[in-house]
Amino acid sequence: MKPKLSISFNNGVIGAVTPLDTGCFGIVASAVAVVGGFQLDTAYQVKSMKDVADLKLVDSIDNHRLFKALDEFYAEAGAGSEVWIYGISKTKKVSEWFTPVAGIAPVEHLLNSANGKIRGIFTVNDSSVAPTVTAGMDDDVLIAAGKAQTLFENYTAQKYAPYFTILEGYAFSGVKTALTDLSTLSHNAVGILIGDTEPLTGITSSKGAAVGVLAGRLAAYPAKVNAGKVINGALKAPKLFINDTPVENYDCEALYDKGYITFTTHQSRAGYFVMDDPLACDPDDDYHYLSRRRTINEAFRLCYDALLDFLLDEVPTNANGTIVATYAKTMESAVERKIYNNMASDLSRDENSINDTGVKCFVDPMQNIVTSSRIEVVVKIRPFGYNRWIDVVLGFELNS
Template sequence: MGLPKVLFNIAKDGMNRTGNNIQKVTGLIITGSGVASKVELGKSYQVFSLNEAVALGISEAENAFAYKHIKAFYDQAPTGTPLWVMLVSDATTMTAMLDKDGAFAPTLIADAKGAIRVLGVVKKATGSETIAAGLDTDVQTAVVKAQAIAEHFEKKYMPFRVVVSGNSWNGKVADLTNFSENELNKVACFIGNDDKEKEASVGLFLGKMSSIPVQRKIHRVKDGSVLPLVAYFTDGTTIDSKADQWDALDDKGYIFFRTFVGRSGYYFSGDNTLTKPTDDFKSLSSGLVMDKALLLAYGALVEELSDEVLLSEEGSIHPAIIKSWQTKLENTLQSEMVSKGELSAVNINIDPEQKVLQTGKVVVGLKLLPVGYADFIEVNIGFTTKKEEN
């Protein structure tokens, strides 16, 4: 036994830490070229800086298009931010990139082990695109594929949202598909850039998304502008030249750049998804909040799978079981989301009268109270003859 002594057995779980580390990791599938002994087409790579991308062969000299987007990403996100990248040939469409049965997006998502929360796709325009509904026809089919692949992976507990480059806009707002009549609530279409080219600045978009918490809107004015001097649409015209049509573009569900009177620089117009205004997931931020909550709830409950559920003498679920599950879920969501301002509150309900013996199933009711947003501020202003108390 040795000499008498005082022993300390130090507990490791008294602070109720959840062990969850759900980051808003982004992925990018983009046109590029393979480089001997370096980057290969169709292969997944994770980088943490522009220098790492350059070392792979995604340099200004060897892969100028992809380099431009990754540089823009790290202009917004700090070095050390993870980015999953896959280069594909210039013949690969965005529709093919997003095919859930294809070899591109499914491979990137799988290689990232489901960590990607926002996936961006952009194909370098060739100048010979066929235009339909105001954009490259590839865009019209890509957004449908994007919704399908996002729904597919959500069922595997790998939820993510997709940003599709709105390539080669013809400049006519009337021609554009009114996506507010669709139900593609996991997909956004971006039609803005900083270089007058035919593709959207998807790298910049992803960089901004990576640098803000899940509940934050990408167009939050307090965060400051994302471009200092000039911004364009993918038809090559300046953002300012179509200022009278911004509302119409927003109403149709597109994301672009905009300005504010009295403030310098350009901001994102919104975080619309391609769905109806009544959809709970009309914004990317709402979807990302739900995705994080889903993963946290899954992590808290998966340990209970196939475990014994004690019943009371009346055959209902024992109160101790209900309390245990509710506490576990509430502690997880409170510490990982509510305390961080990503949710306002959570409510968990488990009906004790469920027939667990007969069904082998326990239904958990989980209600999330999101944060609100001051998207519209109305001020009643006028003169008065005297100062009045509020």
């Protein structure tokens, strides 16, 4: 070969998309450490499959499911979207990932490493522990769901960085009637996904779910957008299964009726779609749907940021100890401005009213701050409605 100069293009540094803060997710997976690369119990930030390759993570027997989730995520979201990954020994069950050890759960290490940026956790189970199938799937799934909800509540109270968790309906038996009705639970920050891009049997058998597909779709759009929004087009996944049955041949509506996130097809539309985004709680819960949970979580973060500047501030008072009205208005304006400026597209408002921003903050000036040292602030945001059911009456018209 003759002497020559070789120059290659380094791709995946700039990124092909403009990442959304609301789409920064974490993927926690059963995995195996790679010599000179990816290690367990360590948080890594990646923004493309090039970053994944730099960690020496490849589609191997040891880490197939983690690699698959990342590959499907970037196929859906595009390079540039931020993901934090965290590997845990395959000897541990998913419920252990959310169980505190010496006061901190393994998943918390990932949340802390990202310094509160993570908006959602997606789990990828490839444990060496054989599943115990009860009520239609691995009984550890519902145990993990309860622990994930508890961790969400505790972490949010302590760190002011709310997020959601999506678990796999691991080792689903295929018997839809055996599944627990998730509407009987109260886990309004946890969802369970059933359906995968690989069948239960085959070259690579899958007991899990296509969390990378769902995470990628969510990362590509703002918090208000339902993952199943049809006008956004079909998912990039060429094939989706419920165990060994193609999604189009399975009664996925039965899974949805029991509160599970799953996939579907639509007549006259090519490809697959997310059916909807329910969480494991009562449908009457304000945060039963992931789009609502994501929206309120963002408002929570912004409300905290706006009001933090007022902590231990000197409050001007009237003679009776109540708050001077202008100070109360200053607090109200700070919160409304912070939320509106950062969430305008995620808030429903009357476009014909210049004063309607979709967010209201109220501080009652009649509170006696001198005696209580406490101010109650009420913040309300207006969510969008969603066309889950469209009823049409179609017929002929005859003019006589």
